[in-house]
Amino acid sequence: MKPSLHPSAKPEKIKDGSAAVTIYVDKTELRKGYRLVYWHGRQRIRKYFGDYPSAKSEARRVLANLRAGRVEAATANISDLDQLGRAKRTLAEIGVSLEKAVHDFTHAHKLLAGRNVPSFVQTQLERIGSIRDASVAQVAEEMIADKTNRGRGQNWIKDLRNFLIGTAAPRLKKPIMAVTLEDLEETLTKYSGRTRNNKISFLVQLFNFAKGRYLPENEKTVAHKLDRDAVRPSEVEIWTPEEAKKILDTAHEDELGFFAIAMFSGIRTCEICTLDWSQVKPHSDPDESHIEVKAAGSKMKLGRRIVPILPPLAAYLNKIKPPKSGLIIPNMRMEKRMSEMGIRSKIAWKKNASRHSFGSYRMADIKNVYQVAEEMGNSPAMVKKHYFQAVTKAEASKFWAIRP
Structure with missing residues (x-):
């Protein structure tokens, strides 16, 4: 089939403000059709088409993108656009934007120092099994309810609630699985001596309670890695x-x-x-x-x-x-x-x-x-x-x- 040629068969320059593209007619034995040419900075971009309508349509798209400052979109070739379309259709199935998917994957790739991301995720899923995500506040409320039902003393429950719900949870606004040793140390900054050790005991109980529910069953938790202060025995105070x-x-x-x-x-x-x-x-x-x-x-x-x-x-x-x-x-x-x-x-x-x-x-x-x-x-x-x-x-x- 002969290519659909522009009637004049002469170069056609199309402008939109300061942006411009030119359509050339190629009639050589090696190439017959239309050549779209424009400049991207100091780089000359060429694209080839077999018919005039396709070249003209692409010229309008390139002009619109150049005019709007979307240089990457303007310089994309047909293969790039096909890949982009397939990627967007795949992501639409899970309701994630292309920008977020690229950001998250790049971040994960950097964190894993180049290791295979899907393989690492699969390994972690096998490690954690069927455990669910839960915030520190949610786990604390569940544990307090459990301890209350088991008959723990009111004063102990009050101290537990004051620390976990009143102090720890507002500072640890993340899933308990994501809490780090540094997070816990920051939470304990203002405590020392026996008081620090008592707060660590509360945290250890919290993380023990979360095992099998929101944390792996057989792994040492970050709370167990906290160092306790050395406390000298104190003299009891009495009345004369x-x-x-x-x-x-x-x-x-x-x-x-x-x-x-x-x-x-x-x-x-x-x-x-x-x-x-x-x-x-x-x-x-x-x-x-x-x-x-x-x-x-x-x-x-x-x-x-x-x-x-x-x-x-x-x-x-x-x-x-x-x-x-x-x-x-x-x-x-x-x-x-x-x-x-x-x-x-x-x-x-x-x-x-x-x-x-x-x-x-x-x-x-x-x-x-x-x-x-x-x-x-x-x-x-x-x-x-x-x-x-x-x-x-x-x-x-x-x-x-x-x-x-």
Whole structure:
């Protein structure tokens, strides 16, 4: 078939503003048809066509692209355009733009230092199995709900939530799978010593919970790679007999029961908060006089224990004349009450000092690690570590002589 020639068979220059292309007619034995010629900077571009309409159509397309500054599109050949069309049709099936696909692939190629991207992705999919993506906040909420359902203590749950949801999640706004060691270190920047170690324990529990759900089951997580601070054992703080007496003398009527039980029984604050007066059972026979700490109200649900009502506490209970039932501290925020007590008594408040005082003075009095451990709901090793030889026998005598 003879090519469709331009009627004049002369070069045709087509212009659009400063952009111009020229169509030449080729009549040699080697080439017959139309040649499209234009300049791209200092480079002369030539394209060949067998018929005039195709050359003219391409001339208009090139002019439009040159005019709009789309030089790459203007200089593309038919093969380039075919590849572009096929690529766009393939990407349309998954709803991804060509620009994003090229950006993501190039980024992945650089990260993998030239390794085969599809092969690497396949290997990773086989490694992670069917685990799903989830943000740190989502995993934290799931873990907190799980721990709550399993009966963990309210104070522990509160501390866990404050750190994971209040501090960690806002700084780790990414899937838990993507969290790095550097991310966790940045989250822990403001913590040190025992506090840092406690926060690391929370993170380790979070990442352990995510295993098999959102992280590979059998791999060491980034949380397990965090270094803990070396912490020197600290001396426990206790009340002197004089401070203990002043605190009890300063206590209001509705809080005296709490402070007396905390001081002379060693029961934890969180345990006293769940105590009912029906569990406090004074008796004329000292061996029968006791407080029952039920398993449901004990720390970590360690089990029921019987705590003796010793003479100082018996004296204060006799003064209080408590009811037969009802919560010992109904509707009280004891942390606030303890802070206010420090102000009223003009004594710097020491955290857990009442429990530590009981342990220290009780050990000095009876020198029986196992009995004190049982009464306090603690391990013998912990009792010996903190309370053995903490006070003298004379100081203990003064403490146990306190009365209203």
